[in-house]
Amino acid sequence: MRVFVEKDYDALSDRASRILIEEIKSKKDLVLGLATGSTPIGTYERLIKAHREEGLDFSQVKSINLDEYVGLDGNHPGSYRYFMDNVLFNHINICKSNTHVPDGTAENLEEYCKAYDSLIDKYGIDIQILGIGSNGHIAFIEPGEELSLHTSIARLKESTINDNARFFNSREEVPDKAISLGILSIFKAKKIILLASGKNKASAIAKILNNDTISTKVPASILKLHPDVTIIVDEEAYSETKI
Numbered sequence: 001m002r003v004f005v006e007k008d009y010d011a012l013s014d015r016a017s018r019i020l021i022e023e024i025k026s027k028k029d030l031v032l033g034l035a036t037g038s039t040p041i042g043t044y045e046r047l048i049k050a051h052r053e054e055g056l057d058f059s060q061v062k063s064i065n066l067d068e069y070v071g072l073d074g075n076h077p078g079s080y081r082y083f084m085d086n087v088l089f090n091h092i093n094i095c096k097s098n099t100h101v102p103d104g105t106a107e108n109l110e111e112y113c114k115a116y117d118s119l120i121d122k123y124g125i126d127i128q129i130l131g132i133g134s135n136g137h138i139a140f141i142e143p144g145e146e147l148s149l150h151t152s153i154a155r156l157k158e159s160t161i162n163d164n165a166r167f168f169n170s171r172e173e174v175p176d177k178a179i180s181l182g183i184l185s186i187f188k189a190k191k192i193i194l195l196a197s198g199k200n201k202a203s204a205i206a207k208i209l210n211n212d213t214i215s216t217k218v219p220a221s222i223l224k225l226h227p228d229v230t231i232i233v234d235e236e237a238y239s240e241t242k243i
């Protein structure tokens, strides 16, 4: 596990985007595992800039997103499909048919989750971008006694609903369930990059880095078992980690 501590959010986004740009240049048909949320926005902005100014080519790139709220279709401004279209896909030359975000309105959600895992097996994710919840979650794999291995329907914790309410008109509008990749689905990625920025991530990052253990109470700590993980944090997110 490599850890990069960057001065601030901009520097974190610079480093993450540089890694992704190199990967895309070296493999035209790269399969990207993507996350939503605030953290990767700066990274996505830099990918758009590289596309516009240097012609970074996404025409053969595929993407597979981590999660989506149950009950929201892609036209809902709070949905992750809407987010990805607006924050990244609409601004680069990726084929929309090559972009995959779980369908929160799928009729048979159980079957849908199985099919989503099959999609991951079929394409194989080259590099997975992750954010981290203030409670240590990755994707919507929430802290608890047990962690789902495969893509499944996750029930969101109160803290996650509160954290994500900023993307909705009110807290009550935040769905309490989501389709989310499981630990094994994420572990199939060849490389993983976890991004964390700001004071409210400091405790979660410290719980991962301050000791030599893993815990289902801190789902992101399981990443210590993956052979190729890069953690990029800014100084605030690193502020509770012992040096």
Ligand code: F6R
Residues within 6 Å of the ligand: 034, 035, 036, 037, 038, 039, 040, 066, 067, 130, 131, 132, 133, 134, 137, 138, 139, 140
């Ligand atoms: C989003 C996702 C979540 C977020 C996490 C951090 O697709 O899977 O795990 O990465 O909740 O969100 P932000 O970046 O908004 O703090």
